Amino acid sequence: MSVLRQAQPIRPIAPRRHLRPVSTRVQPVRRTAVKTTSQVGTVRLFLSKTIVRKLLVGLTGVALLSLFVNSLCDGAVYKISSLKQETAVLATQSQIIGQQVDSLRSPQNLSNSAKALGMVVNSDPVFLNVREAKVLGSAVPASASATKAVSANLIANAAMTYRSNPATLNSTKKTTIDAPTLKTPVKPSVKPAKTVTTKLALTPAGIPASPTN
Amino acid sequence: MHSNETDRRYTLFVGVVLFVLAVFVLRLIWVQVIDAKAINEISNEARETSRTIPAIRGNIIDSEGHILATTLISWDVNVDPKNVGPVVLTIGDQKVAFTKEEIAQKLSEILRVPTEELLTKMTGTSRYANLRKAVSAATYSKLKELDIPWVYFDKKQKRHYPDGAVAGNLLGFVGSDGSALEGIERMMNSCLAGTDGKESYIQGADLIRIPSSVQVIQQVKHGSDVVLSINSDLQYSAQQEMAATVKRLNADWASAIVIEVSTGRILAAAEAPTVDPNNFSAVKAQNRSSRIFRSAFEPGSILKTVAAATAIDAGKATPLSQVVAPYALKMPWGQYINDSHKHPPEKLTLTGVLAVSSNTGLVQLGGKVDSKTRFEYMQKFGIGSKSGVNFEGESSGLLADYTKWDRMTDQTVMFGQGVSLTPIQTADIYQTIANKGVRLSPVLIEGCQDRNGNLTRTAVDSPVRVLSEKSASDTMDMLEKVVEFGSIGKTARIPGYRIGGKTGTAQIAEGKGYGRLFAVSFVGVAPAENPRYVVAVTAFRSRNISNSLGATPGFVAIMKQVLKTYTVPPTTTKSKKIATEWK
Numbered sequence: 001m002s003v004l005r006q007a008q009p010i011r012p013i014a015p016r017r018h019l020r021p022v023s024t025r026v027q028p029v030r031r032t033a034v035k036t037t038s039q040v041g042t043v044r045l046f047l048s049k050t051i052v053r054k055l056l057v058g059l060t061g062v063a064l065l066s067l068f069v070n071s072l073c074d075g076a077v078y079k080i081s082s083l084k085q086e087t088a089v090l091a092t093q094s095q096i097i098g099q100q101v102d103s104l105r106s107p108q109n110l111s112n113s114a115k116a117l118g119m120v121v122n123s124d125p126v127f128l129n130v131r132e133a134k135v136l137g138s139a140v141p142a143s144a145s146a147t148k149a150v151s152a153n154l155i156a157n158a159a160m161t162y163r164s165n166p167a168t169l170n171s172t173k174k175t176t177i178d179a180p181t182l183k184t185p186v187k188p189s190v191k192p193a194k195t196v197t198t199k200l201a202l203t204p205a206g207i208p209a210s211p212t213n
Numbered sequence: 214m215h216s217n218e219t220d221r222r223y224t225l226f227v228g229v230v231l232f233v234l235a236v237f238v239l240r241l242i243w244v245q246v247i248d249a250k251a252i253n254e255i256s257n258e259a260r261e262t263s264r265t266i267p268a269i270r271g272n273i274i275d276s277e278g279h280i281l282a283t284t285l286i287s288w289d290v291n292v293d294p295k296n297v298g299p300v301v302l303t304i305g306d307q308k309v310a311f312t313k314e315e316i317a318q319k320l321s322e323i324l325r326v327p328t329e330e331l332l333t334k335m336t337g338t339s340r341y342a343n344l345r346k347a348v349s350a351a352t353y354s355k356l357k358e359l360d361i362p363w364v365y366f367d368k369k370q371k372r373h374y375p376d377g378a379v380a381g382n383l384l385g386f387v388g389s390d391g392s393a394l395e396g397i398e399r400m401m402n403s404c405l406a407g408t409d410g411k412e413s414y415i416q417g418a419d420l421i422r423i424p425s426s427v428q429v430i431q432q433v434k435h436g437s438d439v440v441l442s443i444n445s446d447l448q449y450s451a452q453q454e455m456a457a458t459v460k461r462l463n464a465d466w467a468s469a470i471v472i473e474v475s476t477g478r479i480l481a482a483a484e485a486p487t488v489d490p491n492n493f494s495a496v497k498a499q500n501r502s503s504r505i506f507r508s509a510f511e512p513g514s515i516l517k518t519v520a521a522a523t524a525i526d527a528g529k530a531t532p533l534s535q536v537v538a539p540y541a542l543k544m545p546w547g548q549y550i551n552d553s554h555k556h557p558p559e560k561l562t563l564t565g566v567l568a569v570s571s572n573t574g575l576v577q578l579g580g581k582v583d584s585k586t587r588f589e590y591m592q593k594f595g596i597g598s599k600s601g602v603n604f605e606g607e608s609s610g611l612l613a614d615y616t617k618w619d620r621m622t623d624q625t626v627m628f629g630q631g632v633s634l635t636p637i638q639t640a641d642i643y644q645t646i647a648n649k650g651v652r653l654s655p656v657l658i659e660g661c662q663d664r665n666g667n668l669t670r671t672a673v674d675s676p677v678r679v680l681s682e683k684s685a686s687d688t689m690d691m692l693e694k695v696v697e698f699g700s701i702g703k704t705a706r707i708p709g710y711r712i713g714g715k716t717g718t719a720q721i722a723e724g725k726g727y728g729r730l731f732a733v734s735f736v737g738v739a740p741a742e743n744p745r746y747v748v749a750v751t752a753f754r755s756r757n758i759s760n761s762l763g764a765t766p767g768f769v770a771i772m773k774q775v776l777k778t779y780t781v782p783p784t785t786t787k788s789k790k791i792a793t794e795w796k
Contacts, residue, residue, distance in 0.1 A: 052227060077423065092357075095285055095350040102375035107449040123773040124708065127782040137709045137783040154456035155449065157377025158491035161349070 103162035111153040116166030120144045260415045263430065267370060268407030271436030273384055273397060275445040276480070276659070280375060282384050282398070282490070287347040287371035290324065290356060294337040296363040303360075316361060320344065323355050347371050347389070372398075378489040379449045382503040383441070383482055383657070385605065386490035395493075395502055397439060397658065400605040404661035407436035440659040440668060442478035447471060450774045451483035455750075458767045459485045462733075462755040468505050469771050470640040472747040474738070477644060477653030477673075479602075480746075480775070482637075506604035509611060509633040510753070513719025514570045515734055516629035519642060520579035521567055521691060523590040526650075526684035529581040532691050534563045535795045538574030546620055550576055553718065553760075564691045565793030568698045570716060572628045579627040587627070588615035593679040594645060594652065600637045601654025601674040610634045629719055640749035643715075643736045646688050647744035650680030689713050693741045693788045704765040707773055709783030711741035714768070716761035721754060730754040735764040739772055740784050748772045 103109060122142030128135055244252060273282035301310050311319070314328075317335060321328040324345045334342040347369065348356075356364060372387045385396020393399040393406075410433025415426035455467040471481040488501045524530035539558045542550045552572050559571065566574035579587070591597065597612030611633040613622070622631040637655060645652035654674035662668045680688070692713030695702040701716050714737030720727035734751040738744045748771050750764045757763070775781075 049223070073425075077417075081422075091286070092350045092354055096354060099285070099349065099351070099373075102373075106376050107379060107446065108377060111449075111453075123770065123777065125777045127780070129782070136785070153453070154460075154485075155378045155452050156489040156492075156495075157379075158489050158495075159373060159375055159377055161351075 099159070100162045103160045104164055106157055106160050108153045108155055108157045108160055109162075109164055113164040113166060115152055261413055261426075262416055263411060263413040266410035266412060266433040268409050268433055269435045270370065270372065270387075270391070270407065271405040271438045273401075273405070273439045273441065274662075275380075275441050275443045275448075276478075277444060277446075279445050281380055281441070281443075281445060282372060282374050285350070285371050285373045287349065287369055288353040289346045289367040289369065290344045290348055290353075291365050291367060292335050292342050292344055293340050293363045293365065294335055294342050295340055297335045298363070300361050300363075319359065320356070320364075323352055324348065372490070374490045376445060376449070377491060378487050379445055379452060380441075380443055380482075381488040381490050382484045382505070383443065384490050385502070386488070386493045396490075396605055397441070398490075400603075401439045401658065401661065404439055405436045408434040410434070435664060437664065438662045440662050442473075442480065442656050442659055443482070444480050444778065447774060447778055448481045448483055451481040451771050452485060452487065454767045454770045455483050455485035458750075458752055458763070461766075462752050462757045462763045464752040464756065464763070465754040466500075466504060467750070467752040467767070468636050469751075469767060470505060470636055470747075470749045471771065471775055472640050472644050472655060472749075474644055474647040474744045474747060476656065477601075477641075477648075478656045478659075479637075481771075482657065502606065503604060504753075505636045506600070506602065506607040507635065508753075509608040509635045509638075510721060510732055511630050511632065511719050512634045512639050512734070513629040513717040513732065514572075515639055515715055515717030515719075515736055516632070516634070516642075517567060517570065517575050517579075517627065518646065518688065518692065518715050519591060519594055519596075520575055520582075520587070520627035521563055522646060522680055522684060522688040523587055524563070524579050524582050525687050526590070526680045527582045527586055530563050530578050532562065532564045532687050532791050533795075534578055536561055536563070536566065536574045536577045538566065538569075538571040538577070540573070542573035542576065544620070544624065548621060550624060560795050562792050562795055564694050564791045565698075567691050567715065568694050568702065568793050570695075570699070575627055576624045580624065584615040584618060584623050588612075590679070591626070591632070593677055594642050595638055595677075596632065596634060596642075600635070600641060602637065602657045604637075604657065608635050610638055629717065636749060636751050639734070639736060639751075640747055643738055643747045643749065645679050646685050646692070647713075647738045647747055648685075649682045650678060650685035652677045652679050689738065689741055689744065690789050690791055692738065694791055694793055696737070697788065698793055701761045701765065704762060705735055705737055705768050707739065707769055707776070710739050710776065710781075711784045711786070711788055712772070713738045713741040713744075716764075717751075718760045728754075730756065731759050733758065733761050733763040735761050735768045737768050737772060739776060740781060741788065742784055742786050745779070745781060746772070746775050748775060 120142045122140075124137065124140040124142075126135060126137040126139045270284045272280050272284075274280050297313055299310055299312050300316055301308050303309075313335065314332065317328050317331045320326075320331055324331070326345055331344060334344055344364075353366065356366075370391060372391075374381070374384065374386075383396055385394065385398040385400070387393050387398050393402040398405065409431075411430040413428050413430055414422045416422050451469045451471065455469050458464065458467040467485050469481065469483045470479065472479055482503065482505050484504055486496065486500045488496045493501055521530070524534075525532070537558050538552070538561050540552050540555050544550060550572055553570070559565070559569070559574070561569065561571060561574050563574075563578050565571075566578060582590075591612060597610055599607050599609045613631075615623075618626065618631070625631045641652065641655055644655070653676050656671070656673060658671045660668045660670040690713075692715055693711060695716070696705050696712045696714050697703070699716065702714065705712055705714050714735055717732070717734040717736070719732040719734070721730060721732055722728075732751060732753045733755050734749070736747065736749040738747050748768055750767045750771065752763050752767075755763045
């Protein structure tokens with residue numbers, strides 16, 4: 001509204017007429033600087049021009065900012081889309097590798113690999129009671145004939161799409177593993193009931209090489 | 214004057230701007246308020262789209278956290294026959310042109326579908342032809358590399374069972390449309406399935422979704438995991454043994470159950486033949502489910518343990534109660550009950566009756582307990598009712614009310630005829646005896662575990678005290694003598710361990726009588742001095758061996774594996790001395 005009013009052609013403003021009480025007391029004359037109507041209009045016009053300019057600059061600024069943000073968003077959209085495609089490719093690769101791992105660690109593959117390597121099941125375990133220095137059970141060497149019936153895999157697995165290559169497994173180089181040694185003496189938390197004298201098969205050189213490798 | 218002209222023009226300019234703004238504002242009000250609904254509808258139809266976010270089906274995992282069933286992505290490979298034609302492919306740095314036939318040849322090598330079949334599908338004017346359904350990620354990746362413009366893919370979920378037929382009889386399977394068809398997949402579908410989500414969004418002209426436009430209509434809820442009590446390594450070993458047993462005996466099928474005595478948890482429930490859920494259509498329908506829970510048959514002498522335990526608990530007998538057991542026992546009404554093999558009258562104790570599995574001895578000692586009491590004990594042992602597992606399609610077996618027993622059935626139920634049990638019910642009886650007379654509901658499904666690892670345990674039936682602790686202990690002592698002195702029981706021995714068990718050779722009902730083939734079984738408990746595990750082995754319709762000698766090798770192999778898996782040390786004690794005969 002104010003803009004409209006300010007935009008009207010400037011003309012002298014007629015004084016308002018209405019009754020008002022008049023004091024009979026003589027007032028001292030004060031000289032004040034009174035602006036003419038023409039001057040008031042010019043000021044208002046100046047103010048209104050300033051506001052409009054600011055408004056226009058502001059609107060232009062907002063528009064430019066909006067354009068900038070929009071272009072940033074658009075760029076981000078395409079970036080997101082591209083990353084999603086990349087994620088899909090990686091997910092596919094991950095699934096391929098996961099299925100390979102599943103196949104290789106399936107009991108069917110392990111059983112076949114073990115058999116190919118000449119391994120047999122020893123179903124007569126022996127337990128060592130370290131505290132009492134006792135051997136529980138009788139150590140019986142595992143024999144292929146004892147487990148012949150079930151040494152080959154008999155369980156179907158259509159998901160086993162990858163198989164270990166026994167030739168590769170056989171060619172694996174021997175690895176020497178040093179026996180672990182305690183550098184600092186450890187105080188036992190439980191006192192042994194009695195001192196047990198045992199002869200250990202373990203030589204100071206470490207764990208003897210397994211005959212079955 | 215100059216100033217007035219400028220002011221006039223300025224005023225005009227502002228007036229025009231304000232007028233235009235007013236028009237825009239009015240139009241905006243019209244569009245946003247007055248006609249908003251209609252315009253929105255037109256706009257949404259044109260640009261808004263919605264999609265279903267499929268819930269990912271949960272995993273089935275074993276007691277060690279090993280995944281037995283999971284969900285993968287697979288792809289249907291389709292072509293647009295109308296656009297099929299020569300293709301220029303980039304091979305290395307070069308662009309090479311391929312004919313339709315050459316492309317078909319390449320596709321054939323990847324898809325493993327005959328070239329002729331592919332060419333037939335690729336020819337025509339339709340816009341869709343499926344070349345192969347549900348290909349793996351590896352196959353999809355190879356096809357994607359070819360980048361053939363008229364080949365496109367539909368992504369779907371595919372159920373994947375990494376261990377194949379291991380526990381296949383329990384897991385069940387889902388159809389190609391993702392519907393649960395069998396086993397735990399079906400039984401626990403509410404836990405596994407989840408709820409599909411739905412979202413709507415606006416897409417640009419290039420079909421790319423505008424991020425700020427996405428509105429979630431329904432939040433997707435992925436399926437939870439089902440945790441089983443099964444140990445998959447043990448399950449595999451047991452299945453291997455059962456497959457070997459079926460082969461050795463030329464039997465219809467064989468089953469083995471391993472139960473942890475103190476908890477009732479089923480550690481293995483193996484069967485052969487069984488199903489590979491990855492390819493369930495490759496096996497016959499009768500091999501696609503679990504006989505352990507569904508097949509009820511007369512168990513035979515395995516049930517003598519129940520009659521003996523009942524007699525002891527009812528105070529009518531002790532392990533040393535004496536009886537003379539003839540080969541054939543004439544009943545007061547004139548009919549005979551026979552033993553399985555001819556022998557002169559034997560002076561046996563109740564322990565001896567179990568050790569030699571004498572029918573005639575058992576009906577004399579077991580028969581001291583009235584029918585009603587025997588029936589009630591059988592019910593308490595779980596006979597005639599489903600196990601607490603409530604497996605999909607589980608059978609409750611058959612136990613007729615004692616008032617409906619005829620005079621012979623009243624006798625024969627004591628040695629396992631005239632009553633039918635599933636293998637799980639049989640195993641549960643021995644769990645009860647081993648667990649100091651308290652029957653626990655067998656547990657196969659531990660519960661439903663959400664994605665945060667919170668496990669909601671499956672409800673189990675309350676424990677039932679069936680026998681007193683003393684009666685259960687006496688019964689275990691007698692079962693130990695079966696393995697020590699029984700002619701077949703001896704073959705169930707495991708060096709270093711005290712084993713208790715019972716043999717069973719059951720006739721199989723065929724038509725109105727019994728067939729010539731048997732269900733042979735052995736159920737054993739170890740270690741007898743502190744029972745921890747029950748192993749129950751059954752071979753159905755064995756053609757090569759018609760007694761429990763067919764079942765004991767499987768029992769020994771599986772029990773050895775159990776003792777090794779759970780590091781049960783050999784025993785250091787000796788069994789009680791209990792006479793099996795008297796003079």
